[in-house]
Amino acid sequence: MTLANQISFFRLLLIPVFVGLILQDAPGRDWPRYAALGVFVVAALSDMLDGYVARRYDQRTKLGQVLDPFADKLLVNVSFVFLAADQYLEHPVPMWVPVVVLARDGVLAGGAYLIQRYRGRVYLRARFFGKVNTVLQNFTIGVVLLQFSFARPLMVAMAVFCVVSYLDYLWSGRDQILPKETA
Numbered sequence: 001m002t003l004a005n006q007i008s009f010f011r012l013l014l015i016p017v018f019v020g021l022i023l024q025d026a027p028g029r030d031w032p033r034y035a036a037l038g039v040f041v042v043a044a045l046s047d048m049l050d051g052y053v054a055r056r057y058d059q060r061t062k063l064g065q066v067l068d069p070f071a072d073k074l075l076v077n078v079s080f081v082f083l084a085a086d087q088y089l090e091h092p093v094p095m096w097v098p099v100v101v102l103a104r105d106g107v108l109a110g111g112a113y114l115i116q117r118y119r120g121r122v123y124l125r126a127r128f129f130g131k132v133n134t135v136l137q138n139f140t141i142g143v144v145l146l147q148f149s150f151a152r153p154l155m156v157a158m159a160v161f162c163v164v165s166y167l168d169y170l171w172s173g174r175d176q177i178l179p180k181e182t183a
Contacts, residue, residue: 002059004068007050011071014043015078022082025089037145043075044138072134073105079141091151093144100159101137104166115176127172133158133165 001009018039024032050068054060080098083089116122136158143151 002054002061002064003057004050004054004059005061005064007046007053008064008067008071011043011046011050011075012067014039014046015071015075018043018075019078019082022086025086027088033145033147037142040075040079040138040141040145047072073109076134076137076141077102077105080137083141083144089144090147091144091149093155097155097159100162104162108166108169111170111173111177115173119176123176125172127165127168129161129165129168133161136161 018036021032021036021039025036026032047068050064054064054068077098080093080101084093084095084098086092112122112124136154140151140154140158143154
Protein backbone atom coordinates (compact mmCIF):
# COMPACT_ATOMS: atom_id res chain seq x y z
CA MET A 1 0.00 0.00 0.00
CA THR A 2 1.34 3.40 -0.97
CA LEU A 3 2.15 6.13 1.55
CA ALA A 4 -0.55 8.33 0.01
CA ASN A 5 -3.19 5.64 0.64
CA GLN A 6 -1.93 5.11 4.19
CA ILE A 7 -2.41 8.82 4.83
CA SER A 8 -6.00 8.56 3.53
CA PHE A 9 -6.65 5.58 5.84
CA PHE A 10 -5.20 7.61 8.71
CA ARG A 11 -7.72 10.35 7.92
CA LEU A 12 -10.52 7.79 8.12
CA LEU A 13 -9.27 6.70 11.55
CA LEU A 14 -9.39 10.30 12.79
CA ILE A 15 -13.14 10.60 12.09
CA PRO A 16 -14.32 8.53 15.09
CA VAL A 17 -11.80 10.37 17.28
CA PHE A 18 -13.32 13.68 16.15
CA VAL A 19 -16.85 12.38 16.82
CA GLY A 20 -15.89 11.09 20.26
CA LEU A 21 -14.52 14.50 21.20
CA ILE A 22 -17.61 16.34 19.93
CA LEU A 23 -19.77 14.01 22.00
CA GLN A 24 -17.80 15.12 25.10
CA ASP A 25 -18.73 18.78 24.60
CA ALA A 26 -20.54 20.23 27.61
CA PRO A 27 -21.11 23.65 29.21
CA GLY A 28 -17.97 24.95 30.91
CA ARG A 29 -15.83 22.28 29.26
CA ASP A 30 -14.07 23.69 26.20
CA TRP A 31 -11.20 21.19 25.87
CA PRO A 32 -13.18 18.59 23.86
CA ARG A 33 -14.07 21.19 21.24
CA TYR A 34 -10.50 22.43 20.98
CA ALA A 35 -9.18 18.87 20.81
CA ALA A 36 -11.78 18.10 18.09
CA LEU A 37 -10.55 21.17 16.20
CA GLY A 38 -6.98 19.89 16.45
CA VAL A 39 -8.02 16.48 15.14
CA PHE A 40 -10.00 18.10 12.33
CA VAL A 41 -7.06 20.30 11.31
CA VAL A 42 -4.72 17.29 11.24
CA ALA A 43 -7.27 15.38 9.13
CA ALA A 44 -7.75 18.32 6.73
CA LEU A 45 -3.99 18.80 6.37
CA SER A 46 -3.57 15.09 5.72
CA ASP A 47 -5.81 15.56 2.68
CA MET A 48 -3.33 18.01 1.21
CA LEU A 49 -0.43 15.79 2.20
CA ASP A 50 -1.77 12.62 0.57
CA GLY A 51 -2.46 14.51 -2.65
CA TYR A 52 1.05 15.94 -2.65
CA VAL A 53 2.64 12.56 -1.95
CA ALA A 54 0.56 10.86 -4.65
CA ARG A 55 1.57 13.42 -7.28
CA ARG A 56 5.18 14.01 -6.19
CA TYR A 57 6.10 10.36 -5.85
CA ASP A 58 3.80 9.02 -8.57
CA GLN A 59 1.68 7.06 -6.10
CA ARG A 60 -1.64 7.51 -7.88
CA THR A 61 -3.69 4.33 -7.56
CA LYS A 62 -7.24 3.22 -8.27
CA LEU A 63 -7.73 2.73 -4.52
CA GLY A 64 -6.48 6.27 -3.87
CA GLN A 65 -8.84 7.70 -6.50
CA VAL A 66 -11.74 6.34 -4.44
CA LEU A 67 -10.31 6.43 -0.92
CA ASP A 68 -9.13 10.05 -0.88
CA PRO A 69 -12.42 11.71 -1.89
CA PHE A 70 -14.37 9.22 0.24
CA ALA A 71 -12.32 10.12 3.32
CA ASP A 72 -12.72 13.85 2.57
CA LYS A 73 -16.47 13.69 2.14
CA LEU A 74 -16.96 11.41 5.12
CA LEU A 75 -14.93 13.73 7.36
CA VAL A 76 -16.89 16.85 6.36
CA ASN A 77 -20.32 15.18 6.33
CA VAL A 78 -19.86 13.47 9.68
CA SER A 79 -18.49 16.71 11.14
CA PHE A 80 -21.55 18.71 10.13
CA VAL A 81 -23.97 16.01 11.32
CA PHE A 82 -22.39 15.81 14.77
CA LEU A 83 -21.94 19.57 15.07
CA ALA A 84 -25.65 19.98 14.27
CA ALA A 85 -26.42 17.52 17.06
CA ASP A 86 -24.18 19.34 19.57
CA GLN A 87 -26.59 21.27 21.77
CA TYR A 88 -23.85 23.11 23.66
CA LEU A 89 -22.42 25.21 20.85
CA GLU A 90 -22.69 28.95 21.30
CA HIS A 91 -23.65 29.30 17.62
CA PRO A 92 -25.46 26.01 16.86
CA VAL A 93 -25.36 24.43 13.44
CA PRO A 94 -28.93 24.33 12.09
CA MET A 95 -30.11 20.95 10.82
CA TRP A 96 -30.44 22.32 7.29
CA VAL A 97 -26.64 22.67 7.05
CA PRO A 98 -25.83 18.93 7.10
CA VAL A 99 -28.89 18.32 4.92
CA VAL A 100 -27.52 20.65 2.21
CA VAL A 101 -23.99 19.20 2.45
CA LEU A 102 -25.18 15.58 2.49
CA ALA A 103 -27.68 16.14 -0.32
CA ARG A 104 -25.03 17.67 -2.58
CA ASP A 105 -22.52 14.93 -1.97
CA GLY A 106 -25.12 12.17 -2.11
CA VAL A 107 -26.62 13.30 -5.41
CA LEU A 108 -23.20 13.83 -7.00
CA ALA A 109 -21.95 10.43 -5.80
CA GLY A 110 -25.16 8.76 -6.94
CA GLY A 111 -24.95 10.49 -10.31
CA ALA A 112 -21.33 9.41 -10.75
CA TYR A 113 -22.32 5.84 -9.92
CA LEU A 114 -25.16 5.88 -12.44
CA ILE A 115 -22.95 7.35 -15.16
CA GLN A 116 -20.34 4.70 -14.44
CA ARG A 117 -22.93 1.94 -14.46
CA TYR A 118 -24.87 2.93 -17.57
CA ARG A 119 -22.60 5.13 -19.66
CA GLY A 120 -19.10 3.85 -18.90
CA ARG A 121 -16.15 5.69 -17.41
CA VAL A 122 -16.82 8.78 -15.31
CA TYR A 123 -14.53 11.73 -16.00
CA LEU A 124 -14.22 13.77 -12.84
CA ARG A 125 -12.10 16.87 -12.61
CA ALA A 126 -11.74 19.18 -9.69
CA ARG A 127 -13.75 22.31 -10.35
CA PHE A 128 -13.08 25.83 -9.06
CA PHE A 129 -16.39 26.05 -7.19
CA GLY A 130 -15.79 22.58 -5.75
CA LYS A 131 -12.43 23.71 -4.37
CA VAL A 132 -13.96 26.89 -2.93
CA ASN A 133 -16.75 24.79 -1.42
CA THR A 134 -14.23 22.46 0.25
CA VAL A 135 -12.25 25.35 1.70
CA LEU A 136 -15.44 27.04 2.96
CA GLN A 137 -16.71 23.82 4.52
CA ASN A 138 -13.44 23.20 6.36
CA PHE A 139 -13.21 26.84 7.45
CA THR A 140 -16.82 26.78 8.64
CA ILE A 141 -16.21 23.71 10.78
CA GLY A 142 -13.24 25.47 12.38
CA VAL A 143 -15.22 28.66 12.99
CA VAL A 144 -18.08 26.71 14.57
CA LEU A 145 -15.68 24.85 16.87
CA LEU A 146 -14.02 28.11 17.89
CA GLN A 147 -17.52 29.60 18.43
CA PHE A 148 -16.82 32.80 16.53
CA SER A 149 -19.77 35.16 16.25
CA PHE A 150 -19.77 35.11 12.43
CA ALA A 151 -20.42 31.36 12.32
CA ARG A 152 -24.08 31.69 11.25
CA PRO A 153 -23.51 33.99 8.23
CA LEU A 154 -20.54 31.83 7.23
CA MET A 155 -22.79 28.75 7.29
CA VAL A 156 -25.19 30.51 4.93
CA ALA A 157 -22.36 31.50 2.57
CA MET A 158 -20.99 27.95 2.68
CA ALA A 159 -24.43 26.53 1.87
CA VAL A 160 -24.76 28.89 -1.11
CA PHE A 161 -21.37 27.78 -2.43
CA CYS A 162 -22.38 24.20 -1.81
CA VAL A 163 -25.39 24.66 -4.12
CA VAL A 164 -23.35 26.62 -6.69
CA SER A 165 -20.72 23.88 -6.70
CA TYR A 166 -23.43 21.23 -7.08
CA LEU A 167 -24.89 23.05 -10.11
CA ASP A 168 -21.42 23.55 -11.58
CA TYR A 169 -20.65 19.82 -11.33
CA LEU A 170 -24.02 18.97 -12.87
CA TRP A 171 -23.38 21.38 -15.72
CA SER A 172 -19.87 20.07 -16.34
CA GLY A 173 -21.12 16.49 -16.33
CA ARG A 174 -23.99 17.04 -18.74
CA ASP A 175 -22.06 15.51 -21.63
CA GLN A 176 -21.63 12.32 -19.63
CA ILE A 177 -25.32 12.27 -18.67
CA LEU A 178 -26.98 13.14 -21.98
CA PRO A 179 -27.03 10.61 -24.81
CA LYS A 180 -24.58 11.26 -27.62
CA GLU A 181 -26.17 12.59 -30.78
CA THR A 182 -25.33 10.75 -33.94
CA ALA A 183 -24.75 12.70 -37.14
